[in-house]
Amino acid sequence: MKATPDAGIRKPLALLGVYSILSFISLIMLVPFLWMLSTSFKEPQDIFTYPPKLIPTAFRLQNYVDVFQLIPFQRFYFNSVYIAFIVVLGTVFFASLAGYAFAKIPFKGRNIVFLVLLSAMMIPHEVTAIPLFLFMRELNWIDTHLPLILLPIFGAGGVFGIFVMRQFFITVPTELEEAAMIDGCNRFRIYAQIMLPIAKPGLATLTIFTFVTVWNEFFDPLIFINSRDLMTLPLGLSLFTDEVGTSWHYLMSATVMATVPLLIVFFLAQRRFIEGVAMTGLKE
Amino acid sequence: MKEVGKKRRRGPLVREAQIAGWLFVSPMVLGFTLLLLFPMAQALYMSLMDWPLLGEHHFIGLNNYWNIATDYLFWKVFGNTIYFTVGLVPFNIVLALLLALLLSKSFKGIGLFRTAIFVPVMTSLIVWSIVWKYMFATDSGLINQVLLLLDIKGPAWLYDEKLAMPSVIVTSVLKNVGLNMVLFIAAIQQVPRSLYEAAMLDGAGKAKSFFNVTLPMITPTVFLTVVMTIIGSLKVFGQIYVMTQGGPSGSTKVLVYYIWEKAFKLFQMGYASALAFILFFVVLVLTLLQWQLRKRWVFNESDT
Numbered sequence: 001m002k003a004t005p006d007a008g009i010r011k012p013l014a015l016l017g018v019y020s021i022l023s024f025i026s027l028i029m030l031v032p033f034l035w036m037l038s039t040s041f042k043e044p045q046d047i048f049t050y051p052p053k054l055i056p057t058a059f060r061l062q063n064y065v066d067v068f069q070l071i072p073f074q075r076f077y078f079n080s081v082y083i084a085f086i087v088v089l090g091t092v093f094f095a096s097l098a099g100y101a102f103a104k105i106p107f108k109g110r111n112i113v114f115l116v117l118l119s120a121m122m123i124p125h126e127v128t129a130i131p132l133f134l135f136m137r138e139l140n141w142i143d144t145h146l147p148l149i150l151l152p153i154f155g156a157g158g159v160f161g162i163f164v165m166r167q168f169f170i171t172v173p174t175e176l177e178e179a180a181m182i183d184g185c186n187r188f189r190i191y192a193q194i195m196l197p198i199a200k201p202g203l204a205t206l207t208i209f210t211f212v213t214v215w216n217e218f219f220d221p222l223i224f225i226n227s228r229d230l231m232t233l234p235l236g237l238s239l240f241t242d243e244v245g246t247s248w249h250y251l252m253s254a255t256v257m258a259t260v261p262l263l264i265v266f267f268l269a270q271r272r273f274i275e276g277v278a279m280t281g282l283k284e
Numbered sequence: 285m286k287e288v289g290k291k292r293r294r295g296p297l298v299r300e301a302q303i304a305g306w307l308f309v310s311p312m313v314l315g316f317t318l319l320l321l322f323p324m325a326q327a328l329y330m331s332l333m334d335w336p337l338l339g340e341h342h343f344i345g346l347n348n349y350w351n352i353a354t355d356y357l358f359w360k361v362f363g364n365t366i367y368f369t370v371g372l373v374p375f376n377i378v379l380a381l382l383l384a385l386l387l388s389k390s391f392k393g394i395g396l397f398r399t400a401i402f403v404p405v406m407t408s409l410i411v412w413s414i415v416w417k418y419m420f421a422t423d424s425g426l427i428n429q430v431l432l433l434l435d436i437k438g439p440a441w442l443y444d445e446k447l448a449m450p451s452v453i454v455t456s457v458l459k460n461v462g463l464n465m466v467l468f469i470a471a472i473q474q475v476p477r478s479l480y481e482a483a484m485l486d487g488a489g490k491a492k493s494f495f496n497v498t499l500p501m502i503t504p505t506v507f508l509t510v511v512m513t514i515i516g517s518l519k520v521f522g523q524i525y526v527m528t529q530g531g532p533s534g535s536t537k538v539l540v541y542y543i544w545e546k547a548f549k550l551f552q553m554g555y556a557s558a559l560a561f562i563l564f565f566v567v568l569v570l571t572l573l574q575w576q577l578r579k580r581w582v583f584n585e586s587d588t
Contacts, residue, residue: 015391018386018389018391021386022386023397025379025383025401026397026400028458029400029401029404029458030400031419032404032412032415032416033403033415035426036415039418048423048424050429051429052429052430094315097308097311098313100308101304105304105305106298106301106305107301107302107304107305108305113309117312117313120320122567122568122571123320124519124560124563124567126519126543126563127327127557127561127564128319128320128323128324128327129547129560130330130557130560131322131327131330131557132319132323133548134326134553150315150319151319154318154320155316155319155320156320158312158315158316159312159316162312186304187300188304191308215408216407216410218409218410218522218525219544222544222548223548234408234409234410234411235410237410237411237414238410238414238525241417246421246424248421248424251414251418252415252418255415258408258411259408262406262408266403266406270399270402274402
């Protein structure tokens with residue numbers, strides 16, 4: 001996201017105004033994070049002290065240790081990480097494979113299938129969730145991670161992935177493929193050895209976007225998971241909220257730990273993520 | 285016609301393309317059929333049935349829909365959903381547009397501001413809602429503590445029938461305004477510079493060139509974003525689940541929360557499916573409207 005170079009603001013007074021508005025709004029956005037961090041180190045009695053203190057009197061790291069005694073936090077963490085990992089791998093593989101075919105291989109019915117896929121993206125997940133619940137129950141998959149892995153890969157998330165990858169592959173010149181075909185490469189080799197390496201930027205965008213979506217998913221875990229040990233972070237945290245009530249110091253240290261990896265991923269790959277967001281705007 | 289000629293000449297290649305094409309898309313198409321299309325049809329069927337989780341289910345025609353139409357709670361929930369949407373959408377769009385206008389210029393520190401406003405978008409909705417539940421807490425919450433510094437005794441935000449919904453709306457706007465902002469910035473930056481130069485030559489000031497150049501040029505994006513934001517608002521769930529559980533006394537119970545409750549707490553699967561289908565119809569109408577207008581407005585699409 002580059003700003004237009006010659007669209008700068010020249011009048012100092014106007015600039016001051018812009019800075020104050022933006023600082024105020026940015027502050028509102030950042031205060032929850034600062035307050036979360038601050039509370040996570042507070043002694044229980046400090047939470048109710050008045051006036052509020054942003055910097056705690058005593059830094060109590062013990063809160064972070066205690067959380068692990070109160071809830072199986074390491075399990076939530078592990079579940080979230082490994083589910084996100086598999087979903088990202090699966091989505092990237094199947095969506096890029098299909099996206100390549102939709103962009104580059106002229107097979108019969110291609111346009112119709114693609115159109116059906118795209119239109120199905122507007123089906124609200126809440127509609128299919130009820131039959132899916134019964135379906136998973138028949139298969140004895142309730143309270144397993146299978147629904148949490150398969151639904152994002154092959155549901156709306158996967159279709160979005162196809163769309164992103166197709167947009168990307170369409171821009172690749174056909175000559176490249178033709179040359180490879182003449183050399184006797186089959187389609188899968190063209191896909192794996194020529195197309196995928198070219199598509200790295202698209203794959204990166206899709207990876208980041210899928211990761212963040214899966215990491216934050218809440219509705220599916222809520223309906224498919226019952227056992228504590230199988231919960232992911234968002235579900236585990238929401239349950240913990242009900243249980244600890246106003247022990248905000250524990251709750252905040254848990255939310256800090258759940259948020260930090262995401263912030264790291266975001267700052268490393270901010271541009272890619274925003275690209276992904278811009279694509280969601282396109283698809284609808 | 286050219287295609288036919290090509291086909292004859294490159295027979296084996298064309299056949300190879302059929303096989304490879306279908307092979308490559310088949311995992312996705314199969315998964316999609318089983319996990320999206322089939323459940324969709326099943327949901328429609330279930331909405332016409334009396335379908336408890338255990339025990340017999342039987343066909344009851346449109347009775348679920350009829351019961352919904354006469355269900356006092358449904359209308360309350362529907363009203364709450366509309367209230368949430370009407371409260372959120374203008375607030376979100378105007379703020380996002382204002383921020384996009386300020387942040388599509390170039391000056392020092394712009395990246396920091398953009399990041400600060402965008403960070404909540406990728407934060408987990410659950411985490412964001414938990415933190416705001418804490419900020420809104422009656423005694424220990426930051427908001428009431430700050431109000432106390434000004435000698436104001438803050439209300440019980442989330443436990444007051446009148447204040448709970450506005451509190452959730454504010455939380456939701458702050459969570460997602462960065463998303464719309466990014467879409468608007470992208471649109472504003474695509475407006476050709478020459479249009480502004482022409483407007484300036486004609487003697488248009490800043491305000492005039494905003495209303496006569498920027499706004500008309502980004503109208504398609506604004507409209508698409510409005511529809512997307514409406515659809516998102518109609519599906520609000522996570523923040524309600526965490527912050528209010530639909531309370532106090534049902535004042536924040538929204539449609540998806542009601543669907544979830546009926547389906548997965550009370551296990552009235554048929555009734556819940558009918559409720560979900562009503563949501564689908566609303567979303568469908570909005571999406572079709574959007575496509576229709578998009579066709580009229582967006583000229584420079586690379587493909588369709």
